[in-house]
Amino acid sequence: xxxxxxxxxxxxxxxxxxxxxxxxxxxxxxxxxxxxxxxxxxxxxxxxxxxxxxxxxxxxxxxxxxxxxxxxxxxxxxxxxxxxxxxxxxxxxxxxxxxxxxxxxxxxxxxxxxxxxxxxxxxxxxxxxxxxxxxxxxxxxxxxxxxxxxxxxxxxxxxxxxxxxxxxxxxxxxxxxxxxxxxxxxxxxxxxxxxxxxxxxxxxxxxxxxxxxxxxxxxxxxxxxxxxxxxxxxxxxxxxxxxxxxxxxxxxxxxxxxxxxxxxxxxx
Amino acid sequence: xxxxxxxxxxxxxxxxxxxxxxxxxxxxxxxxxxxxxxxxxxxxxxxxxxxxxxxxxxxxxxxxxxxxxxxxxxxxxxxxxxxxxxxxxxxxxxxxxxxxxxxxxxxxxxxxxxxxxxxxxxxxxxxxxxxxxxxxxxxxxxxxxxxxxxxxxxxxxxxxxxxxxxxxxxxxxxxxxxxxxxxxxxxxxxxxxxxxxxxxxxxxxxxxxxxxxxxxxxxxxxxxxxxxxxxxxxxxxxxxxxxxxxxxxxxxxxxxxxxxxxxxxxxxxxxxxxxxxxxxxxxxxxxxxxxxxxxxxxxxxxxxxxxxxxxxxxxxxxxxxxxxxxxxxxxxxxxxxxxxxxxxxxxxxxxxxxxxxxxxxxxxxxxxxxxxxxxxxxxxxxxxxxxxxxxxxxxxxxxxxxxxxxxxxxxxxxxxxxxxxxxxxxxxxxxxxxxxxxxxxx
Numbered sequence: 001x002x003x004x005x006x007x008x009x010x011x012x013x014x015x016x017x018x019x020x021x022x023x024x025x026x027x028x029x030x031x032x033x034x035x036x037x038x039x040x041x042x043x044x045x046x047x048x049x050x051x052x053x054x055x056x057x058x059x060x061x062x063x064x065x066x067x068x069x070x071x072x073x074x075x076x077x078x079x080x081x082x083x084x085x086x087x088x089x090x091x092x093x094x095x096x097x098x099x100x101x102x103x104x105x106x107x108x109x110x111x112x113x114x115x116x117x118x119x120x121x122x123x124x125x126x127x128x129x130x131x132x133x134x135x136x137x138x139x140x141x142x143x144x145x146x147x148x149x150x151x152x153x154x155x156x157x158x159x160x161x162x163x164x165x166x167x168x169x170x171x172x173x174x175x176x177x178x179x180x181x182x183x184x185x186x187x188x189x190x191x192x193x194x195x196x197x198x199x200x201x202x203x204x205x206x207x208x209x210x211x212x213x214x215x216x217x218x219x220x221x222x223x224x225x226x227x228x229x230x231x232x233x234x235x236x237x238x239x240x241x242x243x244x245x246x247x248x249x250x251x252x253x254x255x256x257x258x259x260x261x262x263x264x265x266x267x268x
Numbered sequence: 269x270x271x272x273x274x275x276x277x278x279x280x281x282x283x284x285x286x287x288x289x290x291x292x293x294x295x296x297x298x299x300x301x302x303x304x305x306x307x308x309x310x311x312x313x314x315x316x317x318x319x320x321x322x323x324x325x326x327x328x329x330x331x332x333x334x335x336x337x338x339x340x341x342x343x344x345x346x347x348x349x350x351x352x353x354x355x356x357x358x359x360x361x362x363x364x365x366x367x368x369x370x371x372x373x374x375x376x377x378x379x380x381x382x383x384x385x386x387x388x389x390x391x392x393x394x395x396x397x398x399x400x401x402x403x404x405x406x407x408x409x410x411x412x413x414x415x416x417x418x419x420x421x422x423x424x425x426x427x428x429x430x431x432x433x434x435x436x437x438x439x440x441x442x443x444x445x446x447x448x449x450x451x452x453x454x455x456x457x458x459x460x461x462x463x464x465x466x467x468x469x470x471x472x473x474x475x476x477x478x479x480x481x482x483x484x485x486x487x488x489x490x491x492x493x494x495x496x497x498x499x500x501x502x503x504x505x506x507x508x509x510x511x512x513x514x515x516x517x518x519x520x521x522x523x524x525x526x527x528x529x530x531x532x533x534x535x536x537x538x539x540x541x542x543x544x545x546x547x548x549x550x551x552x553x554x555x556x557x558x559x560x561x562x563x564x565x566x567x568x569x570x571x572x573x574x575x576x577x578x579x580x581x582x583x584x585x586x587x588x589x590x591x592x593x594x595x596x597x598x599x600x601x602x603x604x605x606x607x608x609x610x611x612x613x614x615x616x617x618x619x620x621x622x623x624x625x626x627x628x629x630x631x632x633x634x635x636x637x638x639x640x641x642x643x644x645x646x647x648x649x650x651x652x653x654x655x656x657x658x659x660x661x662x663x664x665x666x667x668x669x670x671x672x673x674x675x676x677x678x679x680x681x682x683x684x685x686x687x688x689x690x691x692x693x694x695x696x697x698x699x700x701x702x703x704x705x706x707x708x709x710x
Contacts, residue, residue, distance in 0.1 A: 098469050098476065100449055103462040110493060120350045124452075166350045170328055171318060178315045181429030185702065192700035228433070237433035239470035246632035247639050253696060254636035257599075258684075261691045 028066040032059040045138035050145075058084065073114035078105065081128040091220075095227040095236040101125050102231070120165040134162045146230065154180045179229035182237060186225040189245045190218055193252045200256055211255055218248040304418030310710040313428040319435035320414055320442050321382035331377045340369040354451040367391070388444045398521040408531045409524035414441035421629040427709045437467035455519075456497035461488060461510045468511070471647040473531070474654050474663060475511065482659035484508045503556040517553055526550060529570070532653030533646075534623045535578045538571045566659075573656040573664060577649050580671045584641050587682050588621045596685045597635055599697040604633050605707060633703070637681045644674035 029035065036043045039060075051058040063080045064071040074080060078096075086092040096102045104125035116122040118130045131144040144159050155176055163172040197211055221244040228236030300308030303323040316324040335343075345352045360367035371390075372383040381387075389396035402409035407416050417423055417438035423431050440446040446467070447458040457463055461479055468475035479485040487508035499505040501513045515523045528543050528550075529536060537543065547567055554563030591597055601617035619638060620630045623645075631642045652667025654660075 098465050100466055103466060104449060104457075106462055107457060107460055121353070124350070124354065166348075168328075168348075174314045174318075178313055178429055178432050181313070181427075182433065185427055185430045185705075188702035188705055192702045195701065196696065234433050234436035234467065235470040237436075239472060242430055242433060243631050247643070249700075249702070250632065250634065250639055251636050253700075257694055257696055260694045260696070261598075261688060264691055264694075 025068050029061065029068060029071075030066070032061060035060040035064075042136075042138045045142070049139040049141045051140055076114050076118055076127065076129050077109070078127045078129075081132075091224055091227055091236065091240070095224070095231040095233040095240075096128070098235055099231045099233045101127075102233075126166075131162050144230075146226070175232075182229055182242075183222075183225060186222045186242065186245055189249045190222055193218060193249050196253055196256050200259065203256075203259060207255065207259055211252055214248055214252050214255070218245060218252075221245045221248060302418075302424075304415065304424075306419070306421075306424035309424050310428060313432050315432045316428070316435060318382070319432070319439040320418075322384050322442055325382045327378060327380045329378050333377055334375045335377060336370045336375045337366075337368045344369070351451050358452045358454070360451075360453065382443065384442060385444055395519075395521040402522055402524040405524035405527065406530075408527070408533075410440045411524075412441065413438040421626065422632070425629075425706070425710065426632075427706060440467065459497055459501055459510060459512050460492070461485070461512075464511045472650045474651050475658065478651075478654045478658040478660040478663050479511065481655075481662060484510075484659065509557075514553060526553075529574060529653060529657070532574070532577075532650045533628070535574075535582075538567075538574070570656050573652065576668065577652055577671065580668075580675055581645055581649060584644055584675050584678050585622050587678055588619075588638065588641055591637070591682055591685060592619055592621065594686075595690070597638075598685060598688075598691075599635055599693065603693050603695075604635075604697045605703060633697075637678055637685070640674050640678050640681070644671050644678070648674065 024038070025034065046052050046060075051062075062084075063075040065074050067074075078093075082088060082093045088094070088097075097106065102125075105127055108124055109127075112123055117136065118126075118133070119135075123130060132140050134143045137143065142158065144162050160172060160176050163175070193215070197215075203211070221241055224236045224244070225241035227233065228238070228241050294305070296308075297305055298307050300306075300310075302308070302310040302312055303320065312324050317326060341352060341355075355361050355369075372387055373380045385396055385399065399411050402411040406412070414435075417434050423434060437446075445453065447463050448454055449457065465476040467473075469477070480489060485508075488510060491507065492510075495506060500519055501510075501516065502518055506513060512519075515526070526546050526549050528538055528546050538547070547564075550567060551560050551563040554560070554566070597619055601613075601619050606613045606617055618625075619634070620627045621638075621641070627638075627642060628646065630638060631646070634642070648667045648670035650667075652664050652671070655663025655665075655667060
């Protein structure tokens with residue numbers, strides 16, 4: 001009988017004994033150190049990510065909050081990301097919100113069961129974490145990542161895989177090829193402006209400052225093309241992106257040209 | 269009866285030759301690898317298949333055989349579970365006579381097609397007829413969106429990977445899932461304002477921003493999640509209107525018939541006999557919730573805002589036109605790359621100023637002063653219009669402030685051009701990495 005009681009006690013306690021030996025905390029978590037003890041895998045992935053390497057560091061509590069019971073479901077929501085990534089009206093969030101993914105998310109999120117893991121069977125539309133922490137990988141720089149599009153080379157294959165959860169491979173491959181081409185076109189505009197600027201090293205300080213200001217706008221507009229392509233927002237690819245770059249290019253050209261013409265017009 | 273005079277025959281014979289020749293020429297120019305009027309001057313990007321399936325979609329030929337009904341569902345539950353799940357949640361799967369994959373995509377797996385509006389029309393004929401009827405009212409409209417995009421000069425001219433961005437929205441003419449996303453095709457989804465914002469957002473059409481800033485939009489944001497979206501868009505069903513409530517009243521798939529100001533891109537007479545009918549329709553619609561007098565006053569306020577806007581725009585236009593007639597534009601149309609395939613543009617290079625000369629294509633490869641006018645007209649003016657029409661005072665103020673600024677800047681630049689006079693051109697407008705690429709890749 002005593003043996004049976006002991007066995008029953010063991011069975012009852014087994015969930016707590018299983019794993020690291022500690023039961024999940026029921027009270028509020030105070031520091032990231034407490035999380036790391038039980039979640040070494042996620043910690044390791046996170047260490048490799050931009051969230052760990054860049055300042056300010058975004059640790060566990062930044063996204064998961066301090067209540068263990070809702071730590072996972074809380075961080076699956078887009079609002080866990082938006083506050084640091086430019087706010088609701090910023091280009092990062094707005095390019096997503098105006099995409100069809102973002103629209104569906106906005107309309108349907110209250111009906112989703114957020115306690116479920118981020119898999120295509122559980123969610124009709126992907127939020128930030130679905131793609132950027134694909135299959136729960138806490139290295140946000142591993143798969144779909146924003147800086148992949150900054151480099152002057154095609155996006156890596158690991159990014160292409162994510163979209164195939166829901167979309168046909170031919171469709172998404174063409175989308176990626178198109179996005180690569182779209183970005184390269186944007187860079188061509190930017191390089192054309194740069195070359196024009198390099199050709200007039202003798203510009204005065206005031207002219208240089210005005211042109212630099214236009215270059216800053218160009219940088220933002222190129223970023224919009226990236227966001228538009230990545231988040232599939234036609235409005236960011238186009239109106240906030242390509243035609244805006246056209247305007248920057250012709251204005252930079254105009255300023256350089258005006259300088260040259262004025263120089264010509266001066267009596268020798 | 270006397271013999272017809274000799275000069276009767278000359279125009280008759282000429283027209284007998286020229287009219288068919290004209291038809292033949294248009295037909296010929298539309299028969300190229302691309303689509304639309306300039307179809308011979310460009311080749312499509314691979315993505316065009318999905319945005320304009322009628323012209324460009326080709327099926328994947330990996331699987332052979334003919335499949336129908338549950339056969340498709342059986343395989344695709346494993347291959348594309350999300351799509352099947354969507355379909356299962358849709359009316360298509362719950363209707364008495366189920367609408368299966370094969371009903372819309374065909375049953376030959378080697379020859380599957382993307383469903384175009386005419387396929388949806390098999391069952392939804394009323395909605396499709398209403399949608400087609402938009403063409404009577406011209407552009408802007410959903411039904412003409414693809415056609416007008418393909419025929420735009422800048423579309424033909426720019427690299428096709430770049431203008432794929434345009435087709436994503438202009439595809440509203442080519443497929444119904446722009447508003448009723450696949451594969452749920454929900455009417456309730458399309459009733460909500462978010463269904464429209466993927467395209468109706470940003471500088472030339474900030475419908476997104478202005479609606480959500482308005483009291484209507486604020487009410488929606490505060491309470492919309494609790495409303496019963498299964499109800500039709502009819503008086504009494506919703507406490508505040510959404511995009512579709514006003515623009516697709518009672519679910520009528522026709523967004524162009526009540527349009528008075530045509531997106532704000534051209535000056536119209538709002539009191540013409542045709543527009544008087546539209547005004548009555550608007551007042552009746554607003555009277556679902558408001559007093560008719562209030563609706564009439566709001567329409568008049570919109571007219572006044574438009575008058576103020578067009579006064580400014582015409583001032584800017586006349587400054588530009590004077591510069592053009594004095595040949596002071598720099599770079600002039602001769603000093604910059606022409607649209608490559610456009611014969612008249614090569615023969616008679618001329619700067620396009622204003623709506624009727626096609627300035628909507630002239631936002632690149634133009635001089636800074638022309639770009640300023642483009643932005644004044646296409647961004648600030650249209651933003652102010654949307655603000656006035658949707659009840660967002662902040663966009664009206666912002667738009668008019670920006671127009672005043674542009675007008676000042678245009679006047680200043682015009683003065684500078686006059687002072688500089690006819691100076692030797694520098695030739696830096698004709699070449700560059702993107703400019704060259706744009707000449708070569710269409």
